[in-house]
Amino acid sequence: MSVPILSPAGILRLASVSSPIINLSAGNRREFILCSPDAIRAVLLEEAQRVTRPSKIFYWRQLMGSIREEGLPLALRSLKNDHVQSLDPGLLAASIYSSDGNHHTIDERKLNLAVLSLMLSGYGAPIPPASLELFMTASNRVEWYKSELNDNRTPGLPDRIFFAQAVTDQRQFALDMFKQIGRDLPAGLTDPELYSRFKEEVDSLIGIIHFSCKNISNAIGWIISNLAAFEDAFCRNYGQSSEKTDDPNSQTSGYLYAIILESLRLYPPNWLFHRTAMNNFSLCGHHFIAGDLLHISPLLTHRSPECWEFPDTYQPARFMAGGKVDPWAFIPFGRSFTKCPGTNLSFRIIRAFVEKILSENIVSGRGHFVPVLRNTISLNPFPLHNVLLEKRSALVPA
Secondary structure, eight states: OOOOTTSHHHHHHTTTOOOSEEEOOBTTBOEEEEOSHHHHHHHHOGGGOOBOOOHHHHHHHHHHTTBOSSSOOHHHHHHHTTSOOOOOGGGGGSOOEEEOSSOEEEOHHHHHHHHHHHHTTTOSSOOOHHHHHHHHHHHHHHHHHHHHHHTTOOOOHHHHHHHHHHHHHHHHHHHHHHHHHBSSOOTTOOHHHHHHHSHHHHHHHHHHHHHHHHHHHHHHHHHHHHHHHHOHHHHHHTTTSTTOOSOTTSHHHHHHHHHHHHHHHHSOSSOOEEEEBOSOEEETTEEEOTTOEEEEOHHHHTTOTTTSSSTTSOOGGGGSTTOOOOTTTOOBTBOGGGSOTTHHHHHHHHHHHHHHHHHHEEEEEOSOOOOOOOOOSSOOOOSOTTEEEEEOGGGSOO
16 A cells, blocks of 8 residues: 555655655645745745744634633643743642553553643643543544544544544533633523634634643653663663752753754654645745645654754754754744744643653663654654663662
């Protein structure tokens, strides 16, 4: 079976192509992939006004204007106030592991719920764990269904029924939250009427909660996979030397930050996004017309030999002090007006969970690390077959 070009595996096949723009047009369908940092910069710079603004970010900003100041979840407070709130360390204590009797590993579902709980911390009304479970189950089913469509597979009737119910469950969860945090909402409306009037805001909530949660969890999974495969000494010695400090400029903290960045370079969860040309323009020998579909893949640009030395090789040192990185060649969370508004909070949550895992466990590898890049909306590393976790002796009861 052929590999779709717009899949992670298909994208990586294009990484060696030395061209700033790749034409994917077929018949009357005109679409292109922007590969080089210069091409991406020329198209995405806000003042260029060459492509449509991402509707999701537009609706997020619309959502920010429609919610109250108090009783907001951490994720929304950080977006609304443009300031990353302090993380509640108590919420990091949630179990994210599962055990097969001999070893324990990071459980994807538990990690998703732990990240989701942290993102929604500070919410004015308590959210029952069963509701979080239902939302994650529904979101996973929606993601699977869309991935099937992306792979040109047609789900059967039972799957279509389950998909419709999952969409309803997602929407109800977000709608219940919006009813708590919405500002000056009209009284007496039924849920369908309220959703009809505030569809963009409610759907934006779904996007913020689900996609951000999955991207953060998947990023953590890729980082732990790289730690297991390449950083045995660092993992064993983590927290054991006097160099371990809260200072982000310390040797240990600085190298961990570089590991996080290198993992996001190799395996960006948000691996593909799209924009539409608003007008006619020429760039790098290509002529674009209004309506053309332009794809931007961090997975592709992050692996370009034109931008990176040994692009397929894990080398955190490239992000250490003195390393030169073109900011338009490293776009795990987008750039310019396409940049995810929750970037700073995402980094904080990712780092907090990675530090938690390292402080509780000696992370090591099991066999050869062969990453599987499935065609999911958010690049997903789970299950972590290459990772072994051994509880640190200081944490094992006598």
